[in-house]
Amino acid sequence: MNHRSPVFRLAASFFVFVLVALGLPGSARAFVKDVANFTLKNGMQVVVIPDHRAPVVTHMVWYKVGAADEPVGQAGIAHFLEHLMFKGTPANPNGAFSKYVASVGGQENAFTSSDYTAYFQRVAKEHLADMMRLEADRMENLVLTKDVVDPERDVIMEERRSRTDNNPSAQLSEALEATLWFEHPYGRPVIGWMNEMEKLSLEDAISYYDRYYTPNNAILIVAGDVNADEVKQLAEETYGKLERRAEPPPRLRPEEPVHRTHRMVRLESPLVTQPSLTRSYVVPSYTTADRKGLAGEAEALDLFAELLAGGSTSALYQKLVVEEKVAVSIGGYYRGTALDDGELVFFATPAPETTLEQLEAAIDREMAAFLKSEITEETLARVKRSVIATSVYAQDSQQTLARVFGTALTTGRSVEDVLGWTDRIRAVTADQILSVGLKYLDKNQSATGYLLPAPEASRS
Amino acid sequence: MNHRSPVFRLAASFFVFVLVALGLPGSARAFVKDVANFTLKNGMQVVVIPDHRAPVVTHMVWYKVGAADEPVGQAGIAHFLEHLMFKGTPANPNGAFSKYVASVGGQENAFTSSDYTAYFQRVAKEHLADMMRLEADRMENLVLTKDVVDPERDVIMEERRSRTDNNPSAQLSEALEATLWFEHPYGRPVIGWMNEMEKLSLEDAISYYDRYYTPNNAILIVAGDVNADEVKQLAEETYGKLERRAEPPPRLRPEEPVHRTHRMVRLESPLVTQPSLTRSYVVPSYTTADRKGLAGEAEALDLFAELLAGGSTSALYQKLVVEEKVAVSIGGYYRGTALDDGELVFFATPAPETTLEQLEAAIDREMAAFLKSEITEETLARVKRSVIATSVYAQDSQQTLARVFGTALTTGRSVEDVLGWTDRIRAVTADQILSVGLKYLDKNQSATGYLLPAPEASRS
Numbered sequence: 001m002n003h004r005s006p007v008f009r010l011a012a013s014f015f016v017f018v019l020v021a022l023g024l025p026g027s028a029r030a031f032v033k034d035v036a037n038f039t040l041k042n043g044m045q046v047v048v049i050p051d052h053r054a055p056v057v058t059h060m061v062w063y064k065v066g067a068a069d070e071p072v073g074q075a076g077i078a079h080f081l082e083h084l085m086f087k088g089t090p091a092n093p094n095g096a097f098s099k100y101v102a103s104v105g106g107q108e109n110a111f112t113s114s115d116y117t118a119y120f121q122r123v124a125k126e127h128l129a130d131m132m133r134l135e136a137d138r139m140e141n142l143v144l145t146k147d148v149v150d151p152e153r154d155v156i157m158e159e160r161r162s163r164t165d166n167n168p169s170a171q172l173s174e175a176l177e178a179t180l181w182f183e184h185p186y187g188r189p190v191i192g193w194m195n196e197m198e199k200l201s202l203e204d205a206i207s208y209y210d211r212y213y214t215p216n217n218a219i220l221i222v223a224g225d226v227n228a229d230e231v232k233q234l235a236e237e238t239y240g241k242l243e244r245r246a247e248p249p250p251r252l253r254p255e256e257p258v259h260r261t262h263r264m265v266r267l268e269s270p271l272v273t274q275p276s277l278t279r280s281y282v283v284p285s286y287t288t289a290d291r292k293g294l295a296g297e298a299e300a301l302d303l304f305a306e307l308l309a310g311g312s313t314s315a316l317y318q319k320l321v322v323e324e325k326v327a328v329s330i331g332g333y334y335r336g337t338a339l340d341d342g343e344l345v346f347f348a349t350p351a352p353e354t355t356l357e358q359l360e361a362a363i364d365r366e367m368a369a370f371l372k373s374e375i376t377e378e379t380l381a382r383v384k385r386s387v388i389a390t391s392v393y394a395q396d397s398q399q400t401l402a403r404v405f406g407t408a409l410t411t412g413r414s415v416e417d418v419l420g421w422t423d424r425i426r427a428v429t430a431d432q433i434l435s436v437g438l439k440y441l442d443k444n445q446s447a448t449g450y451l452l453p454a455p456e457a458s459r460s
Numbered sequence: 461m462n463h464r465s466p467v468f469r470l471a472a473s474f475f476v477f478v479l480v481a482l483g484l485p486g487s488a489r490a491f492v493k494d495v496a497n498f499t500l501k502n503g504m505q506v507v508v509i510p511d512h513r514a515p516v517v518t519h520m521v522w523y524k525v526g527a528a529d530e531p532v533g534q535a536g537i538a539h540f541l542e543h544l545m546f547k548g549t550p551a552n553p554n555g556a557f558s559k560y561v562a563s564v565g566g567q568e569n570a571f572t573s574s575d576y577t578a579y580f581q582r583v584a585k586e587h588l589a590d591m592m593r594l595e596a597d598r599m600e601n602l603v604l605t606k607d608v609v610d611p612e613r614d615v616i617m618e619e620r621r622s623r624t625d626n627n628p629s630a631q632l633s634e635a636l637e638a639t640l641w642f643e644h645p646y647g648r649p650v651i652g653w654m655n656e657m658e659k660l661s662l663e664d665a666i667s668y669y670d671r672y673y674t675p676n677n678a679i680l681i682v683a684g685d686v687n688a689d690e691v692k693q694l695a696e697e698t699y700g701k702l703e704r705r706a707e708p709p710p711r712l713r714p715e716e717p718v719h720r721t722h723r724m725v726r727l728e729s730p731l732v733t734q735p736s737l738t739r740s741y742v743v744p745s746y747t748t749a750d751r752k753g754l755a756g757e758a759e760a761l762d763l764f765a766e767l768l769a770g771g772s773t774s775a776l777y778q779k780l781v782v783e784e785k786v787a788v789s790i791g792g793y794y795r796g797t798a799l800d801d802g803e804l805v806f807f808a809t810p811a812p813e814t815t816l817e818q819l820e821a822a823i824d825r826e827m828a829a830f831l832k833s834e835i836t837e838e839t840l841a842r843v844k845r846s847v848i849a850t851s852v853y854a855q856d857s858q859q860t861l862a863r864v865f866g867t868a869l870t871t872g873r874s875v876e877d878v879l880g881w882t883d884r885i886r887a888v889t890a891d892q893i894l895s896v897g898l899k900y901l902d903k904n905q906s907a908t909g910y911l912l913p914a915p916e917a918s919r920s
Contacts, residue, residue: 072532073714075643165718175721178642182635183535183653193643193717254533257653258625261635264724267904449721 035405036228037415040240043216047405047415048231049223051398057224058398059131060120061139062406064219065212067192068114068185068253068340073199076192077208079112080156080200084209085119086110087148089141097134114186115339116410122399125225132220132238139213140242149202157198160191168269172278172449179263180280180447183254184340214245219409223402253340256282263447268454275453277356278347279363281446283334283436285342287412298336299424300432301344301440305334306383307433308370309346313382315370316346316363326354326362339411344440356450364443371437375430388422495865496688497875500700503676507865507875508691509683511858517684518858519591520580521599522866524679525672527652528574528645528713528800533659536652537668539572540616540660544669545579546570547608549601557594574646575799576870582859585685592680592698599673600702609662617658620651628729632909633738639723640740640907643714644800674705679869683862713800716742723907728914735913737816738807739823741906743794743896745802747872758796759884760892761804761900765794766843767893768830769806773842775830776806776823786814786822799871804900816910824903831897835890848882 036048067078088094101108106123121131164170174189181187192200220239222231259282286298309316309332320327332346350359394400408418496508527538548554561568566583581591624630634649641647652660680699682691719742746758769776769792780787792806810819854860868878 073712168720171720175642175719175723179639179723182638182647183656187642195715195717196643252533255655257655259635260628260631261725261727261909263635263639264726265721266724267721269720444727 034228035415035419036231038228038232040215040235042240042242042244044235044239044242045219045409046231046235047219047221047409048226048228049221049401049405050225050227051223051401052225053398055125055225056122056398057125057128057131057222057226058120058122058402059128059135060118060221060223060402060406061135062116062118062219062221062410063212064116064217064251064410065248066113066115066117066410067188067190069212069251070185070188070208071204073196074192074204074208075188076156076160076190076197077200077204078117079191080153080197081205081208081213082110082112082117082119083152083156084144084148084205085138085142087152088143089137090143091137091141092134093143097138100130100134112190114190116407118403118406118410120399120402128222128224128226128231129234129238132234136238136242139215139218139239140245142209142213144202144206144209146202149200149205153197153200156191157194160194160197164189164191165194166271168267168272169276169451171269172265172267172451175265175267176278176280176447176449179265180282180343182256182259184256185253186338186340211246212248214248215239215242216244217246217248219406221402221406221409223398251339256341260444262443265447265449266452267450268452270454272451272453274349275356276347276349276451277359277363278345278449278451279360279446280346281344281440281442282341283344283440283445285338285340285411286336286417287339288341291412296424296428296432297436298334298342299421299428300436301334301342302336302387302425303380303383303428304433304437305332305344306387307375307379308332308367308437310383310386315373316348316366319366319369320348320359320362324362326351326359330363337407337411337413356452360448367441371434371441375433377430380430380433384425384428388425391421494688495875495879496691498688498692500675500695502700502702502704504695504699504702505679505869506691506695507679507681507869508686508688509681509861509865510685510687511683511861512685513858515585515685516582516858517585517588517591517682517686518580518582518862519588519595520578520681520683520862520866521595522576522578522679522681522870523672524576524677524711524870525708526573526575526577526870527648527650529672529711530645530648530668531664533656534664534668535648536616536620536650536657537660537664538577539651540613540657541665541668541673542570542572542577542579543612543616544604544608544665545598545602547612548603549597550603551597551601552594553603557598560590560594572650574650576867578863578866578870580859580862588682588684588686588691589694589698592694596698596702599675599678599699600705602669602673604662604666604669606662609660609665613657613660616651617654620654620657624649624651625654626731628727628731629736629911631729632725632727632911635725635727636738636740636907636909639725640742640803642716642719644716645713646798646800671706672708674708675699675702676704677706677708679866681862681866681869683858711799716801720904722903725907725909726912727910728912730914732911732913734809735816736807736809736911737819737823738805738909738911739820739906740806741804741900741902742801743804743900743905745798745800745871746796746877747799748801751872756884756888756892757896757899758794758802759881759888760896761794761802762796762847762885763840763843763888764893764897765792765804766847767835767839768792768827768897770843770846775833776808776826779826779829780808780819780822784822786811786819790823797867797871797873816912820908827901831894831901835893837890840890840893844885844888848885851881 034050039045070077086095086098088096098108101121104123104127106121108121110119123131164174178187220235283301284294284297289298308314309330316330320330327348328351330348335343335345348359350356405418494510499505530537546555546558548556558568561581564583564587566581568581570579583591624634638647680695743761744754744757749758768774769790776790780790787808788811790808795803795805808819810816865878
């Protein structure tokens with residue numbers, strides 16, 4: 001069903017790229033005024049983002065739980081719950097919520113990542129109260145029975161088959177993440193491993209729902225043609241009546257050991273027509289940079305990724321696509337929004353006469369050259385403008401705006417962090433950018449994936 | 461301290477090789493008669509292996525717990541407990557057990573693997589009763605306090621530093637296992653990851669000890685100049701008086717997802733003088749072959765490994781070392797003794813003018829050629845004689861003999877399985893050997909490691 005959207009860490013590169021770009025904790029200053037932030041008595045956080053351009057609202061509930069919080073052996077349960085939430089409650093059975101949204105011409109969606117699970121609707125403002133009533137209802141009263149769970153398990157397994165198992169690029173991404181992370185569950189795909197998905201039981205679903213779907217683990221975000229007082233009153237009448245059903249455990253995931261090897265993953269398949277290369281480095285996220293006292297490093301990484309590989313003006317693109325013509329495309333981004341560490345990701349497609357080995361050697365060489373180069377004041381100013389502008393443009397979408405706050409708040413950041421981002425980006429120096437590059441572009445902290453056409457259906 | 465021996469999955473290749481060869485569930489028929497096997501009332505299993513060649517006994521206690529059973533985030537706790545067991549009890553404080561063994565001219569040792577933890581002493585037969593008394597005492601009465609635990613944590617951390625962190629070959633092995641296994645804890649080093657070891661607490665140690673060090677989770681093995689009745693009486697007077705302190709949980713580890721990529725790990729270090737290559741494939745162990753209804757596959761894998769890469773008569777050695785001279789050494793073995801899946805492991809050192817890439821391509825080519833070749837009756841007979849003889853020779857050591865039963869019983873096998881091994885090896889056909897080769901020599905089920913000298917102290 002189309003309202004069950006991205007399983008983030010899973011999706012193909014392009015898709016991830018788009019989402020990450022949108023998900024950055026960008027400055028909301030250009031549009032956003034008077035963001036309100038308060039907490040209900042039962043511990044549910046509320047963020048209100050006034051946006052009076054049209055009489056619509058985006059209503060979202062974010063849970064501070066994702067695939068990286070799943071019990072061992074139950075990979076996929078977070079995303080499974082996302083599906084089950086569309087089933088029904090005694091008061092609103094058989095997908096009544098979705099039917100209602102459709103009947104008033106609204107849109108709805110849900111998504112699961114490693115760090116969060118979120119549900120949202122975009123409707124005309126007069127339907128906001130109903131959205132809150134229905135969302136609050138399924139937070140507490142979801143019906144989970146064998147009749148509900150068993151057929152939906154087939155649905156998620158089929159989703160995995162079509163999105164991942166039949167897609168060499170997705171298979172490679174999955175294996176790349178699994179080799180990049182030895183201990184941390186970011187190495188586990190959000191959709192789950194098939195062998196664990198097929199064993200997900202009714203009891204697993206109930207236990208996960210009871211543990212995590214409780215108001216003190218949730219964040220309500222309302223963006224749109226509303227003010228904080230209205231939202232507060234409605235929230236108290238709906239979500240405010242829910243009981244704290246559980247105290248979710250601290251989100252302490254296993255940490256990575258020191259890595260001293262470069263890892264490679266290689267997939268050859270007859271389904272691949274165009275070879276490509278991906279390289280991921282583990283680096284601090286916005287959250288872990290703060291946690292480790294590395295203030296400013298995440299902002300510098302954002303600019304570093306943009307300068308080195310963000311778009312057609314970047315150093316790698318100019319050198320390897322435009323000048324040397326060894327690649328037909330190249331790009332990269334910083335995945336900085338995460339409760340635990342983030343990633344620097346690069347991807348490239350070789351020119352027809354270039355092998356992946358040659359392309360990789362050229363990328364390594366140009367990365368090293370970039371780290372020895374100078375960043376002029378003019379370049380620095382340009383890249384800051386570009387990064388800030390991307391964030392500002394993204395806010396033109398009410399949904400994206402709400403999402404920026406949702407991802408921040410479920411990954412250990414605050415509303416203030418989001419609002420202060422532009423100023424922190426402006427303060428980054430050229431030295432800081434090259435320093436984080438030198439510090440983190442260490443091949444032993446990375447994994448490289450090769451995706452190759454298979455000359456024949458051979459197994460070795 | 462030298463009685464704290466191998467952390468198996470960790471050790472450098474050569475070492476693993478030796479242990480695995482000894483640890484094979486070899487036939488014990490040549491020497492072993494009248495192996496007795498019974499269970500005490502508290503659930504402790506007992507195996508008695510009469511060996512009257514000399515008036516000595518080997519006394520072992522094996523616990524059905526190892527590093528693959530550790531709680532998430534506590535990598536290293538199994539091996540840590542092994543260390544702590546040498547500290548003391550109220551009745552025998554300050555290493556009194558070890559002092560006693562030394563005073564009577566005995567030997568002692570202990571070892572931890574992914575699947576088991578074992579303690580043993582070799583003493584003159586008149587000291588057997590004391591060994592049993594002392595071992596039973598520390599199964600129930602180990603003193604675990606902050607004073608004991610804190611300094612010993614420094615010892616295991618130092619052990620990791622010297623054995624792994626300063627050893628590129630060990631670092632590579634560790635990373636290779638971690639990329640070979642995505643979900644199964646066989647990907648985690650037995651000694652632990654430093655970042656988790658440094659957090660192992662007194663509470664962790666107590667909880668692990670209380671959960672697993674209980675007679676119903678232990679196996680007593682006595683080999684030597686004894687008979688079953690004597691041992692039974694002594695065991696009832698010592699171990700038989702211990703209470704079942706806990707019911708250890710079922711040993712259900714996360715299973716691997718389907719793998720569709722070949723993984724590579726590369727480590728360059730100035731400490732490496734000689735490049736080398738290792739390739740590991742996940743294959744059934746003796747235990748999982750049975751569990752999955754693949755009778756005979758483990759035995760066929762044992763012979764397959766021997767034919768392809770076991771010693772200087774093997775196909776790979778003859779072709780690549782003797783004939784083409786692209787390698788100066790090459791070898792391989794089947795790690796078939798495991799509660800969950802096993803591995804087929806190959807390793808090679810290139811000739812001076814050969815790169816690892818060239819050597820790997822040559823190995824792939826020769827593996828493919830071997831799978832298309834024919835195994836003559838004569839070759840088959842020779843390799844069976846050789847594999848059986850290795851196992852028979854190993855039994856010349858009383859300790860190895862006891863160890864064969866200990867590894868079998870802690871990894872889901874029985875005394876009968878061990879005793880019947882020779883006959884099952886004799887029954888394997890040439891077709892079965894080539895079939896398991898074709899089935900399991902799939903590069904997507906493998907990881908390859910390159911160990912290389914670093915030309916300079918460079919980071920990328």
